[in-house]
Amino acid sequence: MQSRVFQLEEGKEIIVVTGGRTGLNKVSPSKLLPLLGFFLAFTIIFLFISVSTIKYYGIKSVVTSVTSSIVPCNERRNDLDKWIKRPAVLMHNMSDEELLWRASITPHRKEYPFNRVPKIAFMFLTMGPLPLAPLWERLLKGHEKYYSVYIHSQVSSSAMFSASSVFYRRHIPSQVAEWGRMTMCDAERRLLANALLDISNEWFILLSESCIPVFNFTTIYQYITKSKHSFMGSFDDPSPYGRGRYHGKMSPEVTIDQWRKGSQWFEINRELAVSVVKDILYYPKFKEFCTPACYVDEHYFPTMLTIEKPAALANRSVTWVDWSRGGAHPATFGAQDINEEFFSRILKSDNCTYNGRYTSMCSLFARKFSPSALEALMQIAPKILSS
Ligand SMILES: *[C@@H]1O[C@H](CO)[C@@H](O)[C@H](O)[C@H]1NC(C)=O
Numbered sequence: 001m002q003s004r005v006f007q008l009e010e011g012k013e014i015i016v017v018t019g020g021r022t023g024l025n026k027v028s029p030s031k032l033l034p035l036l037g038f039f040l041a042f043t044i045i046f047l048f049i050s051v052s053t054i055k056y057y058g059i060k061s062v063v064t065s066v067t068s069s070i071v072p073c074n075e076r077r078n079d080l081d082k083w084i085k086r087p088a089v090l091m092h093n094m095s096d097e098e099l100l101w102r103a104s105i106t107p108h109r110k111e112y113p114f115n116r117v118p119k120i121a122f123m124f125l126t127m128g129p130l131p132l133a134p135l136w137e138r139l140l141k142g143h144e145k146y147y148s149v150y151i152h153s154q155v156s157s158s159a160m161f162s163a164s165s166v167f168y169r170r171h172i173p174s175q176v177a178e179w180g181r182m183t184m185c186d187a188e189r190r191l192l193a194n195a196l197l198d199i200s201n202e203w204f205i206l207l208s209e210s211c212i213p214v215f216n217f218t219t220i221y222q223y224i225t226k227s228k229h230s231f232m233g234s235f236d237d238p239s240p241y242g243r244g245r246y247h248g249k250m251s252p253e254v255t256i257d258q259w260r261k262g263s264q265w266f267e268i269n270r271e272l273a274v275s276v277v278k279d280i281l282y283y284p285k286f287k288e289f290c291t292p293a294c295y296v297d298e299h300y301f302p303t304m305l306t307i308e309k310p311a312a313l314a315n316r317s318v319t320w321v322d323w324s325r326g327g328a329h330p331a332t333f334g335a336q337d338i339n340e341e342f343f344s345r346i347l348k349s350d351n352c353t354y355n356g357r358y359t360s361m362c363s364l365f366a367r368k369f370s371p372s373a374l375e376a377l378m379q380i381a382p383k384i385l386s387s
């Protein structure tokens with residue numbers, strides 16, 4: 001644009017100069033002076049008129065608005081999009097401290113000024129790969145508007161999922177997590193914080209590589225979205241494995257009456273997830289005073305959420321597990337265990353409350369299943385997961 005203006009002015013000058021030269025050849029110097037004066041006056045008047053015209057008709061403002069819309073490519077405009085668009089890539093270089101701080105930023109107006117379809121964040125906390133992935137693919141495919149997937153894994157196995165997989169590029173920056181240690185809670189907070197960065201995620205489910213779904217997607221979505229409570233296991237266990245793990249130095253932040261225990265496999269809503277990532281009050285106490293044989297991943301979230309938001313909790317998990325075989329670990333099921341009777345045992349075994357009413361539908365997920373169960377699970381899936 002500039003070079004064109006420059007050319008145009010050059011052209012003008014050439015015209016003026018040639019006009020002067022032709023005059024010089026024919027007219028005598030005495031007659032030239034008044035002519036030159038007249039020409040000068042004419043030029044000044046012309047300049048004055050054009051400047052005031054530009055001012056008057058706002059040509060200037062058009063010019064400025066054009067320049068202001070030309071923003072350097074690497075600078076982002078402060079539009080609403082910047083705040084509501086899900087991150088295009090999950091990988092980032094934020095430290096945990098930076099991430100938790102960022103994730104704790106939350107809107108305080110109840111209504112969203114845009115069409116927000118609330119999603120469930122399926123958060124997989126895994127040691128190694130995800131052997132039961134095909135079952136989850138089967139559950140999730142076709143419901144893209146209503147879910148997000150996040151994987152915290154100690155092995156970087158992004159490459160093993162194809163571009164069409166629901167797990168493709170869903171790994172978050174991960175660190176070593178040890179059972180019963182604070183590093184496990186750190187990993188869970190990391191998952192929550194990463195999932196909170198997508199404003200459309202409203203419910204957050206923690207799952208492991210040995211978990212399976214036991215209902216179809218529509219049923220799971222309805223159950224979670226219509227619930228008045230979050231499904232965090234939380235109970236007061238008077239035994240040495242409950243209250244016995246409490247340390248007196250946790251008070252006054254946590255008293256023995258407030259001490260809770262529960263399975264780490266939770267489902268919480270966005271409000272509770274923000275409570276978890278923003279916590280700087282209880283975290284240091286648990287980190288210092290709940291070390292094995294106090295298994296912090298069984299106590300930290302149930303206790304702090306019971307103190308902060310007791311009425312929001314269902315105090316039970318929606319992940320079925322079988323402790324009936326006894327011992328320190330729950331039963332693991334393989335190929336030979338999978339049949340319809342087994343599933344009806346999971347689906348109709350319990351008696352629990354849902355929105356204040358008794359129901360036998362208490363679990364949406366189950367654990368633990370070994371990789372060898374996959375084939376049998378895929379065969380029975382059409383009966384259980386069809387949706
Ligand atoms: C992340 O990357 C940016 C530049 O790309 C750098 O300035 C910043 O220090 C990095 N942060 C961490 C925690 O590595």
Ligand SMILES: *[C@@H]1O[C@H](CO)[C@@H](O)[C@H](O)[C@H]1NC(C)=O
Pocket residue numbers: 229306310311313314315
């Ligand atoms: C869960 O327990 C808390 C206190 O421990 C209680 O306030 C809350 O009402 C319980 N939730 C349900 C659904 O009963």
Ligand SMILES: *[C@@H]1O[C@H](CO)[C@@H](O)[C@H](O)[C@H]1NC(C)=O
Pocket residue numbers: 351352358360
């Ligand atoms: C579930 O338990 C409650 C209270 O213990 C009882 O009143 C109710 O009848 C039970 N429901 C079923 C289906 O067993």
Ligand SMILES: *[C@@H]1O[C@H](CO)[C@@H](O)[C@H](O)[C@H]1NC(C)=O
Pocket residue numbers: 215216218219386387
């Ligand atoms: C999902 O499961 C529910 C209950 O198990 C069933 O009633 C419903 O028909 C299933 N949905 C679809 C679309 O098959």
